[in-house]
Amino acid sequence: MAHKRISKIGYYLVIILISFISMLPFLWMISTSFKSRGALMTLPIEWIPKNPTFDAYIKVFTRFPFARAIGNSFFIAVSYTVLTILSSSMAAFAFAKIKFPFADGLFKVYLASMMIPVQVTLIPLFVIMNKLGLINTYTSVISPSLFRVFAIFLLVQTIKSIPDDYLDAAKIDGAGLFTTYRQVVMPLCIPTIATLCITTFMDSWNDYLWPLVMLTDRNYMTLPIALSTLNGQYATEYNVLMAGSLISMIPIIVVYIFAQKSFKGSLVSGGIKG
Numbered sequence: 001m002a003h004k005r006i007s008k009i010g011y012y013l014v015i016i017l018i019s020f021i022s023m024l025p026f027l028w029m030i031s032t033s034f035k036s037r038g039a040l041m042t043l044p045i046e047w048i049p050k051n052p053t054f055d056a057y058i059k060v061f062t063r064f065p066f067a068r069a070i071g072n073s074f075f076i077a078v079s080y081t082v083l084t085i086l087s088s089s090m091a092a093f094a095f096a097k098i099k100f101p102f103a104d105g106l107f108k109v110y111l112a113s114m115m116i117p118v119q120v121t122l123i124p125l126f127v128i129m130n131k132l133g134l135i136n137t138y139t140s141v142i143s144p145s146l147f148r149v150f151a152i153f154l155l156v157q158t159i160k161s162i163p164d165d166y167l168d169a170a171k172i173d174g175a176g177l178f179t180t181y182r183q184v185v186m187p188l189c190i191p192t193i194a195t196l197c198i199t200t201f202m203d204s205w206n207d208y209l210w211p212l213v214m215l216t217d218r219n220y221m222t223l224p225i226a227l228s229t230l231n232g233q234y235a236t237e238y239n240v241l242m243a244g245s246l247i248s249m250i251p252i253i254v255v256y257i258f259a260q261k262s263f264k265g266s267l268v269s270g271g272i273k274g
Contacts, residue, residue, distance in 0.1 A: 026198055033057070041144040044110045056243035060230070065162060065218060066244070069226035073205055074251065076141050080204040081197055083145040088196070089189065092155030093181050103254060109154070119208070126213055140214040141222075145204075151196050158192040201255050205248075223248050 024187050027047065034052040056097070094100070095107050109156050134140040162185065170180045185192070208224040227248060230241045 005095055007133055009169070029242045029246060032254045033246055035239050048142055055201040056237070057247075059237070059240045060244045060247065064226050064229050066223075066226055066239070066247075068219060069221055069223045070247070072138075072220060073223040073248075076138060076211075077201050077204040077251075080145040081200045083142065084148045084151050084200045087146045088148050089155055089186060089193070090181065091152045091161050095152070096156045096159035097162075097164075098177070110149060113154060114153075119240060122209075122213065129214060134214075136217045137221055138220065141211050144210070145181050145200075148200070151200065154192060154196065155189060158189050160190050179271035198256055202252055205252060219253075 028045070029046075029050060033056050033232050034054070035046070035049045035056065036051065036053055095103060129135055129140045129143075134143075147258070166184055166188075167180055172186050175183065206224060207222070208228070211222045212225055215225070227244050229235070230244055
């Protein structure tokens with residue numbers, strides 16, 4: 001009994017130690033963002049600044065149209081997430097529950113496209129967007145959300161687990177395909193959809209390469225591009241960079257807080273199905 005108690009205490013101590021070590025970079029970011037430039041390289045490290053200041057946060061918004069970049073990122077991330085959920089759920093419903101010719105083969109070919117590196121499709125997509133006159137538009141950044149293979153794959157597995165009896169009952173009640181999709185399938189997929197909302201929003205919010213290629217106008221630039229401008233050619237003010245990075249993390253934290261119950265439900269249900 002004593003041996004089990006010691007093992008349990010040791011286990012929790014190790015977990016606490018690992019958690020603390022993992023949090024150190026984040027704590028350093030917070031501390032650095034409130035330091036003056038002269039206090040950045042002092043040794044030993046001042047984890048609690050002696051003279052905290054908000055100068056770094058003020059510089060973030062004066063050196064670049066940072067507020068505009070935050071608005072651009074938020075609009076793009078929300079639009080990207082909504083379109084991904086709508087298009088992926090409709091495609092997944094078709095693949096999982098609607099019988100049509102070559103459905104399995106088409107789905108396998110579609111999944112195989114996941115193995116193509118993003119860098120390979122970058123130039124063809126740029127040429128297409130340029131021909132359509134979509135460079136420096138939100139549409140060019142948002143449009144890839146219509147073809148999220150992983151989202152479709154994840155939703156197909158969830159929708160396949162829904163008993164056909166539910167769909168048959170809806171059909172008997174006179175519901176059409178779209179009504180069945182909207183009132184039966186979508187509510188049963190909420191945990192998976194919540195997970196996709198979080199991961200898709202994070203991917204879009206933190207995406208750097210694709211917006212960098214598509215957007216050259218400062219008025220359309222997203223937050224990751226704005227953060228890259230805070231890196232100087234010969235020197236970097238790390239307090240300003242950390243302040244901008246902390247600001248960029250706030251929406252991700254807020255989204256997770258609001259969706260964490262459904263996110264946990266998806267993990268639990270996925271574990272049960274597995």
